Amino acid sequence: MxxxxxxxxxxxxxxxxxxxxxxxxxxxxxxxxxxxxxxxxxxxxxxxxxxxxxxxxxxxxxxxxxxxxxxxxxxxxxxxxxxxxxxxxxxxxxxxxxxxxxxxxxxxxxxxxxxxxxxxxxxxxxxxxxxxxxxxxxxxxxxxxxxxxEEVVMMLATDSALHARVPDWQGSSALRVALATTHLPLREVADAITATRLERILLILHAGLARWFGIATPRIAVCGLNPHAGEGGHLGREELEVISPCLAQLRREGLALDGPLPADTLFTPRHLAAIDAVLAMYHDQGLAVLKYAGFGRAANVTLGLPFxxxxxxxxxxxxxxxxxxxxxxxxxxxxxxxxxxxxxxxxxx
Known part of the structure; x- marks a missing residue:
């Protein structure tokens, strides 16, 4: 050693x-x-x-x-x-x-x-x-x-996603999932999804992927909160009024962000192959998928701490x-x- x-x-x-x-x-x-x-x-x-x-x-x-x-x-x-x-x-x-x-x-x-x-x-x-x-x-x-x-980010990564970029998804279990909210009752989640919070979370996630994982220009896919990412406002307006404007502003600042995307189709090989991490809006939206893909072969990391x-x-x-x-x-x-x-x-x- x-x-x-x-x-x-x-x-x-x-x-x-x-x-x-x-x-x-x-x-x-x-x-x-x-x-x-x-x-x-x-x-x-x-x-x-x-x-x-x-x-x-x-x-x-x-x-x-x-x-x-x-x-x-x-x-x-x-x-x-x-x-x-x-x-x-x-x-x-x-x-x-x-x-x-x-x-x-x-x-x-x-x-x-x-x-x-x-x-x-x-x-x-x-x-x-x-x-x-x-x-x-x-x-x-x-x-x-x-x-x-004020803010930290919980992110889980499967074993084949620990170093640098996630390899192409071709039946592999490589996946990184971060959370916009963590241990909240589901009825409190929508109120917790604010533009200020999302901006802080995404900046921490972007910086953490760059510093700790060696990804110079991380690409992040962002889930919508509602089914079908709100269906144009018919199934909820958080995507239109909060998430999309926040992502647009951060793109102008140079972040590579996709979304908001429907969570039920985002977690598929075609979408995941080109990205470095997913930001889910709440605990089970992201972690149910990650633990299916790699339970027992994944680790949790807290981004935003000084260590x-x-x-x-x-x-x-x-x-x-x-x-x-x-x-x-x-x-x-x-x-x-x-x-x-x-x-x-x-x-x-």
């Missing part, structure tokens, strides 16, 4: 879920693209390794301590203590603060230059809300607020926790993507 390999801080996520064991499984692999440090409770990780029969030696570091070169079977850890012992598959509201503390440590490490990026294992939104953290909507919004940023952040494309899978059957594929891709983004970002600075 080169001495300048990026340092990636991996939060271990909901302790009762599959996050801790996925991080442990990752460290049994022979080749990893960066210097890995987990953030979590070493006792939890040791117990889960013993339960699953994983031969991984834990090396506790002081918070922020320099991360050594990665070796298979050795997991450096920046420790955070559980509030109560955790058992696979059994949520405990007492540990909600623990999960948020692991995130805070990763954010601080990135701000201080102790890590070049962070990769997050899945958390459980419900247990965090039940613990009294009102308004918590997920990783993306938490990171946005922690960094004091790299990627994540898995799945949840805590409480029913699988502790059984050793969880698929490591998405975490592997999230780590590879974070390392690649960190290198590209450093080269662009």
């Amino acid at each position: 080169p001495p300048d390999a990026p340092v990636l801080a991996l939060t271990t996520g909901e302790p009762a879920g599959i996050g801790p064991e996925l991080v442990l499984q990752l460290m049994t692999e022979e080749e990893l693209p960066g210097r890995i440090v987990a953030i979590g409770d070493p006792r939890l990780l040791a117990e889960r390794a013993a339960t699953l029969g994983l031969e991984v030696a834990l090396r506790a570091l002081a918070p922020g301590e320099a991360v050594p070169p990665t070796r298979p079977g050795v997991l450096p850890v920046w420790p955070v203590a559980l509030r109560r012992p955790s058992h696979p598959g059994k949520l405990d509201v007492a540990n909600a603060g623990y999960v948020l503390e692991t995130l805070d440590m990763a954010i601080d490490a990135c701000h201080r230059g102790q890590a070049d990026g962070m990769v997050t294992a899945p958390l459980h939104k419900g247990v965090i809300l039940d613990a009294g953290h009102a308004g918590f909507r997920g990783h993306t919004e938490y990171l946005r607020d922690a960094c004091g940023i 790299v952040r990627t994540s898995v494309d799945h949840g805590t899978a409480l029913d699988l926790a502790g059984h050793g059957v969880a698929d490591i594929g998405s975490l592997r891709i999230a780590v590879a993507l974070a390392a690649d983004m960190a290198r590209r970002g450093a080269a662009a600075s």
Whole structure:
């Protein structure tokens, strides 16, 4: 491993879920693209390794301590203590603060230059809300607020779309999908689609594709909000009054944008072959298609932060926790993507 390999801080996520064991499984692999440090409770990780029969030696570091070169079977850890012992598959509201503390440590490490990026294992939104953290909507919004940023963009990418341009769609699963809105009730989406918001989202997406993915002139296809992209105003006027004028203005500023296009035909090989990313108007409009194309072989990235952040494309899978059957594929891709983004970002600075 080169001495300048990026340092990636991996939060271990909901302790009762599959996050801790996925991080442990990752460290049994022979080749990893960066210097890995987990953030979590070493006792939890040791117990889960013993339960699953994983031969991984834990090396506790002081918070922020320099991360050594990665070796298979050795997991450096920046420790955070559980509030109560955790058992696979059994949520405990007492540990909600623990999960948020692991995130805070990763954010601080990135701000201080102790890590070049962070990769997050899945958390459980419900247990965090039940613990009294009102308004918590997920990783993306938490990171946005922690960094004091007005807007960030959630984008998911399948494994064959992680580097440079998406190859031609000929039955492949290469796809990048960004979201104009993230974790909102559907009845609130239309009101959230404003010209100001769309402009910010598209500028962040354009800049992120250029900086982190090496696409000098990204082409973005934009979904309509309504069926048939509003059918000329007969099925909704958001396309006519909000989306189209915004796209026209940004085209005058030099962005390569297609749309607004009907979502039911945009996600077809003919349309996707010529573009680098799709902007969907709401969560399930875009992610249902992406997860059909590459669930378990995709990663989530947050664009607009001052540092790299990627994540898995799945949840805590409480029913699988502790059984050793969880698929490591998405975490592997999230780590590879974070390392690649960190290198590209450093080269662009």
